[in-house]
Amino acid sequence: MAPVMVLLAFGMAITSLAGPLALGLMEYRTSPTTLNQLLGSDAATLFVIAPLALVTALLARRGHAAAPLLASGIGAFAVYTYAQLVIGQEYLRIAGNVERFFPLLLVVFVLAEAAFVLGWRSTSVLPPVSRRVERAAAYTLLALAVFLVFGQHMMPIVTAWTDPSALTEYASSPTPFWLVKLMDLGIVVPVAVVTGLGLLRGRPWARRAAVIVLTAYSCLAVSVTSMALVMLANSDPDASAPLALGFAGFALLFLGLTVALYRPLFQLSAVEAGTVGSR
Template sequence: MLGSDAAALFAVAPLAVVAAVLVARRQVAGAVLATGVGVFALYTHAQVIVGQEYLRLPGNVERFFPLLLAVFLLAEATLVLGWRAVPADLPAPPRRVERVAGGVLVAVAVLLVFGLHLRPMLVAWSDAASLTEYASSPTPFWLVKLMDLGIVVPVATVTGIGLLRRAAWARRFAYPLLTACTLLGVSVTAMGVVMNLRSDPDASLVLTAGFAAFTVAFAALTAALYRPLFGPAGTCQAQQVRPGGNGLEAGDRSADRAQSR
């Protein structure tokens, strides 16, 4: 986990502030961005809380449980409230962007299964002592496998196929998923850099460089996906829910005045 705090401080926290500002301005992009930040915080803090080897390794991390629990609860609230505020009829991104996003999500699911998790699991089943990451911390090893293979892979596969088939519901899932994947890419890349600097036995320059490239690609794809939300469609939807705003609500007030006359 070393290095992930830097990613949270310099990437995730600023995005959380941006999301809060956009929400305060009644921009649809704010609620969408908040859901992605919530997914990232839930994913990472579940591993930080559950994945500790509390009795076997020295330290006092258990004293920080109230703080970690508070962040976890705030992440839950952010995800739920953000999801409720995201309109069902999000503006459609360009077809090429939607197709690429769908293909990337399916590719991520395949990469997680066959490129990242399958080999370590086979080694853990056959010769656990030879795998440093498993021998040193078996709890987070299986926790990450559970969350990635039991949650991320199924959701990414279904959402990716939905985007390829131009399903409107898939767009609503794609935004928080791609946002969280981008932030996770930043976090994993930072961890990889620290592992290489510390000469960790499981460190890999190739894997770290690969994650860095994926992170840049994800960031570009996520930015392209968000672009329509900052156009007239995203602003219009925000105005519909703004007290005293323009658009439909202005028309409703005119109708009310006409009825009163």
Template sequence: MTIISTPGLHGGPPATGLRRPVLPAAAVAALGAGIALTALLGPLVSDLMRYRTSPTTLNQLLGSDAAGLFVIAPLAVVAAVLVFRRPVAGLLLASGIGAFAVYTYLQVIVGQEYLRLPGNVERFFPLLLAVFVLAEATFVLAWRAVPTDLPPVSRRLELAAGGALLAVVVFLVFGQHLRPMLLAWSDPASLTEYASSPTPFWLVKLMDLGIVVPIAAITGIGLLRRAAWARRVAYPLLTAYALLGVSVTAMGVVMSLHADPDAAPGLTVGFLVFTAIFAGLAAALYRPLLRRPTADPGERHASG
């Protein structure tokens, strides 16, 4: 009789008797290709796809596309390779990229000023829909393939990650969204971003305050209380938030370069710091998963 077993955390397939996670690797690779293609077709490169939005929001979309083309798409390829070389790290990275892309491309699709502003983005809806579906598939396929027995993390890292997530809650509510909402209620004409493109303005408020903030708060409290589920959620969450930080920082840079009236260099610096913190925390979490195993990572055969 031949017994085949594989190590679960560092090399080979993720668990005994399970096949290599080909579908998550294919999904995240296809997602990266879709993100790159969207950026190439848009105003960042070829301008074949023209967004129906105001100049201010267009600057934000240019920054998002730049982040997608030069950071997110290459990282998706890295995740696809890691799925086969370091399965757990690759799967967790893929799930974080999927979560980021769901958030981003929902805004790209829904946040256009259709029929009100010029453009042709609706003709590219099949492509944007495909990217969105691939993002959903990547998250679900990767997350369900992640084993539950992840390596323990230090209490210091748990406290740092939990504190950072709660800091994000405070930053988004009071530093990012409260003042624009008050202006939108009291003097909307004074806020160029809102007066020119109200749809993406409220969509971002809804998603940040209705999705990002609650998940960050719940997971942050869970980490501070040493909840096992929170440690598992922290991997894709910190990954997605770091990627969001990259994207929003790129938006701020483009807005400043184009002398956008709604450019806020202080917020751009804040998001740059946010990105560095979350990238560092994510790197600390992933480091044990990327170490080479001490034992042979290939299949072990024992016959009897």
């Protein structure tokens, strides 16, 4: 797991640096609005997610119980992100050269899959957390599902049906528009609902799923918040201050809940380390 996470961290960092955020070697085939979103995603990946992957590699090297869960969460985030990055381009319609970097993006995608599978297989029995934290995580995941359906996606979908030219994001780049709708409403929302209901019903599988899901969603929330801030900074016509605040709020909430769910694992490792040291 440790070498996979190191390679994934460097792969994500190299991809972010190669794009318009830094070196400009990789030119995305997309509209200015979606480009702002990709810039925000690249910034979040470079400064937050890739360093977290390196920390996970260090924890895995030390045999820390939190490493598999972090690896699966980061892997899920990267699969989601780089699938959209590859599929969501307007090939043959907008100028660019992103297809030349497909081997790099493919390697990152495969490493993300490996991180998720290795983490899932290596996860051991989790120490208990308070029922209060579990309920808070459950209600947050259910609230996220409602927010994504009704606060984020429903109105743009209706606009795309009725007056597509009124929505800059859709009129300029319809491919990533529908791809995001498909992945959020077809993956993110159902997983949030199933995991939230599992936690409320006290299902044993739901706790492990919740830690991984909240890790991935924390990474996504940081990334989407970064996208929204870049759009605001660049006066994007589809920028929305309320949505930016909403995503920032979810990011903080997810991070707090994720820390609460991981705390028993770090406490357990500290106790084990102390026991070994006393011997």
